[in-house]
Amino acid sequence: AAQPAEDTALSLFDAKAGQWQRLGEKQPSPQNLYERTSLAYDSNRDRVLLHGGGANRDELWSFELREKRWKNLTPTVMKPQGGKLPASGREAVFLAKQDLLLIYAASSKEPRSWTLWAYRPSQNVWEELEIPGKDIPRRMGWNDALVYDAHRDLILLVAGPTEGKASVYALRFKDH
Numbered sequence: 001a002a003q004p005a006e007d008t009a010l011s012l013f014d015a016k017a018g019q020w021q022r023l024g025e026k027q028p029s030p031q032n033l034y035e036r037t038s039l040a041y042d043s044n045r046d047r048v049l050l051h052g053g054g055a056n057r058d059e060l061w062s063f064e065l066r067e068k069r070w071k072n073l074t075p076t077v078m079k080p081q082g083g084k085l086p087a088s089g090r091e092a093v094f095l096a097k098q099d100l101l102l103i104y105a106a107s108s109k110e111p112r113s114w115t116l117w118a119y120r121p122s123q124n125v126w127e128e129l130e131i132p133g134k135d136i137p138r139r140m141g142w143n144d145a146l147v148y149d150a151h152r153d154l155i156l157l158v159a160g161p162t163e164g165k166a167s168v169y170a171l172r173f174k175d176h
Helices: none
Strands: 010-014 019-023 040-043 047-053 058-066 069-072 076-079 089-094 101-108 116-119 125-128 145-149 154-159 167-171
Touching: 040 101, 047 089, 047 101, 089 145, 101 145, 101 154
Parallel strands: 040 089, 076 125
Antiparallel strands: 010 019, 040 047, 047 058, 058 069, 089 101, 101 116, 116 125, 145 154, 154 167
16 A cells, blocks of 8 residues: 555557557556466456455456456455455466356465365355365465366366476366
8 A cells, every 4th residue: 555556557469560559548457466466358248357456465356348447346255254355376267157257265264275266246256165175285386277178168277386296187167
């Protein structure tokens, strides 16, 4: 809060011109963006979702592509009820069929343990999920990545320690 606000614009690369084009004018936008900020494209609403802004890295913003405007979504936590907003863990994917954003971030139950969180745009809520299986590492490492294969409807989670080998896990999201 002590730092002056920065102009955090979204840009689009124009391959023909070989240059970046700013989307939208200067406006209120996400602040305090760090290396663990995540981006995902919400194809159901034609917008970019940014998680990890703000002093606690827990803000969720959308950049509405038609209007070229940032919007602070200010979601609540549905599960655990009344829980703390998840701080960004850098990794996010949008699942269009299920209409949700998944992130890999710290658990509300044990901050040193990582799990999946689901953001449900239709309700504007977060829900902490349990990852099945006991062999998936529960700590964030620099080897982590989250990718969605829409053709196979699989979430690929790369997880491992900061140093050493990482493993790839295939997950399929099934709602309640």
